[in-house]
Amino acid sequence: MKNSLKYSTVFLLLFLTTPEYLYSQSGDQLFLSNCRACHTVGGGKLVGPDLKDVTTRRTEQWLLSFIKSSQTLINSGDKDAVALFNEYNKVQMPDQNLSEAQIKDILAYITKESQSASTTNVVDKGESIKHPVIGKSLAEANRDDINTGKEYFEGTIRFANGGPSCISCHNVDHADMISGGLFAIDLTLTVSRLGPTGVHAMITNPGFPAMKTSFQNNSITPEEAFYLTAFLMKANSDSEFGVVKNSSGFLFNTGLMGSAFLFIVFGGIWWDRKRKSVNHDIFKRQIKSK
Template identity: 30%
Template structure:
């Protein structure tokens, strides 16, 4: 169990600590997981860890309550069954008295120097390359009104990232980049401290911008599109009426 818990601790730090603490209190991005193995059913926890998207699709009441409380959907991190079991072992015994590699069970708060907004934008779009060779964010993630690839959709649009995850969540994500599609890209090419600070500053400065595809943004675009279609249809109909009238006039003269 001790060895399994050590493995679970490593996985927790890599994939979970961006949003959760153990004994450090709830965050804006997710609940404190201290004692969660006593409060929740083990099989449910296994599913939450491995297939949160399926629980959401099934309208699971416990998952629905968490989503309502935190206004976030837990992402599928591609965690295997053995990794999930290791995580649960760590969550059950997170203290150093239970396993050799144990620490306090509370992730260290991520501290970051003030960043440069303009430089963060340049890093995001790829005008400035990441020092260690990672791909620019815009290659996969759209961002409101940015560059020719502003509608990239391989990954989610990040316009509202800061508003959704808050300072603590964003800074932690930039350190770990725990998502399955990002791990192969950045595992050997992590962001530098300065790059993380600049990107965080850029995300913070963009707070309040409506993300493409949001309800409000969609409504405005839908209304605009409907109005344009109405004008086009009206113009086409007017031309058709004129054509019919000319045909009728011609026939009457004949």
């Protein structure tokens, strides 16, 4: 609890000081640091659509509004935006804290990339790709890997670059785990939403402002992302098969029993006070002095 308070403060400070530092980046750098976690250009679908030729499929005005704040456009009832949002399982594209000039730079980069990108170069969304650092695929993750991921998630093991533990913002329902922060979306079923590679991409290169600011100077290493993803895959499948023992229920119940116990003990110790309250004495005195 104390930790999450501390992190929210740190996060707030970071958040207030970041936008400046994006300003000197070019279109391809901006794309890499803001969009690549979710999009490719000609590399296939990731969390969001492949952006190859998007600048010819959509008008510039539409692209500017969508990229700046997709939810604003969707809520305004724009048909194309709503259709796209539904097609992508209502996964929200985060609002981008970018100037119009920066978005135009990104669009120019996408246009340029679209010309050279071939559509055959499709990203394998599967969990069968060997992880470059770990040397095995997510599908091969074993119990130790999953447990390491859980410990990273909870903050039992610190991240090499010192980022905040995931549990300070996110909850995951998993056996023997205390409930996590409510600040951000519950991650129990996130693998069903984004796919294992989408989750992995999101962790190594987070797209949401709140998460991004927490990790841009403390990036999660590829190994850490592997373990975290393995853990989230396990939590996801357990909960789909209904294996989850809800430990937040356990915490709540012990809390309840604990406070009931204290009420009884203190009620006993200060029984007198409860029966004849201070007010009661004052009340009697007042009546007497009448």
